[in-house]
Amino acid sequence: MTLMPSKSTAAGYNFGNLVHEATISVPLTDLSTRLIAGQMADWAGYEYIPSTQNKLITHNLLFDFSAANFYTGAGMEIADGKWITKFMVGNLNKARIDDAGNKTPGLFYRADYAKGEYSGFGFAGVHAGFDDKLQFGRTDLVEVDGYFTRGDFNMQGQLSYGRQAANDYNGYSSDKSTWYGFSALASYKITPRLEAIARLDYISNSKNGGGVFGSTFGGVCADTTGADANCPDGRNGFGSGM
Numbered sequence: 001m002t003l004m005p006s007k008s009t010a011a012g013y014n015f016g017n018l019v020h021e022a023t024i025s026v027p028l029t030d031l032s033t034r035l036i037a038g039q040m041a042d043w044a045g046y047e048y049i050p051s052t053q054n055k056l057i058t059h060n061l062l063f064d065f066s067a068a069n070f071y072t073g074a075g076m077e078i079a080d081g082k083w084i085t086k087f088m089v090g091n092l093n094k095a096r097i098d099d100a101g102n103k104t105p106g107l108f109y110r111a112d113y114a115k116g117e118y119s120g121f122g123f124a125g126v127h128a129g130f131d132d133k134l135q136f137g138r139t140d141l142v143e144v145d146g147y148f149t150r151g152d153f154n155m156q157g158q159l160s161y162g163r164q165a166a167n168d169y170n171g172y173s174s175d176k177s178t179w180y181g182f183s184a185l186a187s188y189k190i191t192p193r194l195e196a197i198a199r200l201d202y203i204s205n206s207k208n209g210g211g212v213f214g215s216t217f218g219g220v221c222a223d224t225t226g227a228d229a230n231c232p233d234g235r236n237g238f239g240s241g242m
Helices: 061-065
Strands: 019-027 033-041 070-080 083-092 105-114 119-128 139-150 153-165 176-191 194-204
Touching (some): 061 194, 070 105
Antiparallel strands (some): 033 070, 083 105, 119 139, 176 194
């Protein structure tokens, strides 16, 4: 179990929740084949969730707006040579699986390949429902990432694609918000205490009104009931006319 005050993966969907991860890993036929279950932090991308483990203070755009928070369910992890593969079936961004009327079942997976001592790559995917109470549709998130680190030089990168039904900002719930993006980071240690770091992030989300998975609804408009649901994201600038 990992607790993370204020910024746990579950805090965004259950305010004040300290549980970041709560998992089990049980060897089956051998130590390389394991049953995994519980609440897992999202597997996508090249950055770590705790900011202190990353090169920069902020996370990249894909981490914030094109990735899930956590999964709750069960699956397997298999290590075979230079490959490590894991998958789960369960709920997306839901700590409880018995929440009546708000089940978000899906498939979650990641595979990593360590090419050698200095480089490797991985890919991950999420195919699930999302927040049925708000009538969001199916969500598909896929990405590939890689790294090269040798001596004082480090390079990391990520490509992502996503789509989600009923998350569009163009007023037509039958359309799917669709986006893609990339993040690239390079760093070089000039001295042991001085490091030069550069990162470039980009998201293209113009199709069907400009919605993205990690956007925050409301803040700039209201419907006839006075609620701010299904409005462009005035906080982060995603959505039609933003």
